[in-house]
Amino acid sequence: MRSRPRPATDPVPVRHGERWARWLFIAPAAAYLLLFFGYPVVENVVMSFQRYTVTTFYTGDAPFVGLRNYAAILSSSRFPRTLLTTAVFTVGSVLGQFAVGLALALFFRRRFPLGGVLRSLLLLPWLLPLVASGTTWKWMLDPDTGVVNAVLRGLHLSSSGVPWLTGTSQALLSVVLVNVWVGVPFNTAILYGGLQDIPPHLYEAAKLDGAGSLASFRHITWPLLRPVVSVVLVLGAVYTVKVLDIILVVTGGGPADATGTIATQSYELSFRQFDFGRGAAMGNLLIVLSLVFAVLYLRADRRARTV
Amino acid sequence: MTSPARSSARRIAALLTGILLLVPAATGCGHNAGSGAAGGEVTAITALDYYTDESEHTQWGDLLTACGRTVGVRVEQTSVPGASLIPKVLQQASSRTLPDLLMLDNPDLQQIARTGALTPLDGYGIDADGFAQGIVSAGTYQGRVYGLAPNVSTVALIYNKDMLAEAGVAVPRTWDELKAAAAALTRPGRYGMAVDANATFEGTWQFLPFLWSNGGDERQLDTPQAAQALQLWVDLVKSGSMSKSVLNWTQADVHDQFVAGRTAMMINGPWRIPALEKDANLHWGVAPVPVPRLGQSPVTPLGGEVWAVPQNPSKARQEKAARVLSCLNSPSNMLTLAQEHHTVPSRTSVAAQHAEENPSTAAFARSVAAARARTSELGTEWPKAATGIYTAIQSALTGEQTPEEALSHAQQTATGH
CATH class of the missing domain: 3.40.190.10 (Periplasmic binding protein-like II)
Structure with missing residues (x-):
């Protein structure tokens, strides 16, 4: 059947069929995207313009309220603080992850025994379920019984211990630290890959010219790594701005709302107060923020490819 | 090049048509089964x-x-x-x-x-x-x-009999006695008292016996009665008789602290009794939640x-x-x-x-x-007041706001839309 030679037909229907085929090849991916990304996003946008409450689930009755949900969340006295917390959490996490990730990537570029094993062990935090590692961190950071404070007391660095989870500013620092720990493997892996692409002969030439390690980092490593750096930073920001699980497990958004970000607020509005309209509005705000970073990513990525 | 493209296109089209036919069939089947069972004798x-x-x-x-x-x-x-x-x-x-x-x-x-x-x-x-x-x-x-x-059910004060006897402390009946007893029971590695001050409805539920017994009311949270109740919790934390970690503890965590001997007294409910009974070395007693002044009876949720x-x-x-x-x-x-x-x-x-x-x-x-239902006054508006209350507890215990400021904020949350 397959070997049967096809009779020659006129070119128009053939081209027509080819176009059909092209669409059919796209169809599965397009259907998937529409069903699992398009539909929820559209539904979420619609929901954010409705008074969508517990009653709605039974009666299906969700009156249109225009921009009232957005007005309510934006004018709420909590909102400026939530926005600031989100910004501090994101910037702190991304910079921390990047700094540690870059240091580790530079370290592992040198060849030494067991270097490969250590580098793969470094990926562990990334492989652990976040709820498990978050719970462990919560235990370790417990102000009374946690190992972190026990060490600090043992070393006489602090007599009463640091209120890691019970002080408002310390709690924010704690979730940032945990998130940095979670994000370091990703940063190290990508930056290490970027470093491997830098031709070694450039360093040899620099050495001959008398450049020290600092000078060769400044004039060779950094400029050639820049495109990868911007990709890592932008992706890190997208991953961090939406973090929910770590915060929920480690601090639950508390104490006194000190670690409440847009993501945890959206969760709380929808699934604790069952105010799905406002929760959706908060969620859409998060989507817009992520979208801004996504556009930045696409630009950074294009630059990375052209270099 | 053209012929395989065409035949595979046809195959995919057939497949898609098949799926489209299957989906409604499957859901239709589900409906039939459901209504069929509803018709006959209920078994x-x-x-x-x-x-x-x-x-x-x-x-x-x-x-x-x-x-x-x-x-x-x-x-x-x-x-x-x-x-x-x-x-x-x-x-x-x-x-x-x-x-x-x-x-x-x-x-x-x-x-x-x-x-x-x-x-x-x-x-x-x-x-x-x-x-x-x-x-x-x-x-x-x-x-x-x-x-x-x-x-x-409701909550009560559960205490460790051995610890109270060792410290020579009587079971506290009033707020002042509670503060004194909690201070006397506090040792290195052990707190006198524990509550659940979590930022959830559970934290609100544990605070209610203190709020209500003092004449506080969820319809009006910015009152001196409510502030005094919150001040009691703040005092217990500030004096070191209660861990600041109560901010993160659930009722189950409070129970674990009690069983581990890390707290001498706690507020908890009777559903913990089976677990308490499992430990033969733990001698515990139950008393009503302490009230502001002697002779009053506690109002619990x-x-x-x-x-x-x-x-x-x-x-x-x-x-x-x-x-x-x-x-x-x-x-x-x-x-x-x-x-x-x-x-x-x-x-x-x-x-x-x-x-x-x-x-x-x-x-x-x-x-x-004498217990009061949480929804008896506010009905379906209760969750808003409850949210206001646990937020106020958190703000006051962290020291972000005074009890008065925290409660006036709570009142705004409770009445806001």
């Missing part, structure tokens, strides 16, 4: 609750089975974790797959009744005569009873789960479910449940009988008589 009904703990799940399962047998149906029990119950109910409400018999935590009942998903119990000839006032008001929405609880009959196209199934509900709430089953779970029967006459037979938990029984 089984479904029940949904949040009793996932092993012993509790089995005890309730056995009771549901026994009650089902008396009305000639098999009861298929499903239990989901507490936090997933409401999301599950909402899901089932929108897909019209609610169980025939539904258990709800009592402060949630009015909100679910408001959706129209539940049926009033008077339609099945069930009334709430002889039930304690608190639980009836929690089960009532717009003047009609939608849910009834066979047994109720009413805990307990109500059972309701959701809307259902089949009247026959609803009748059966209502008869099982009525059986669960019979005096003899109330006594069994109270015995098993260390709770209090919700019929006042049965409660009196139970208290006589069980002097060890009499503190809970006395408190339940």
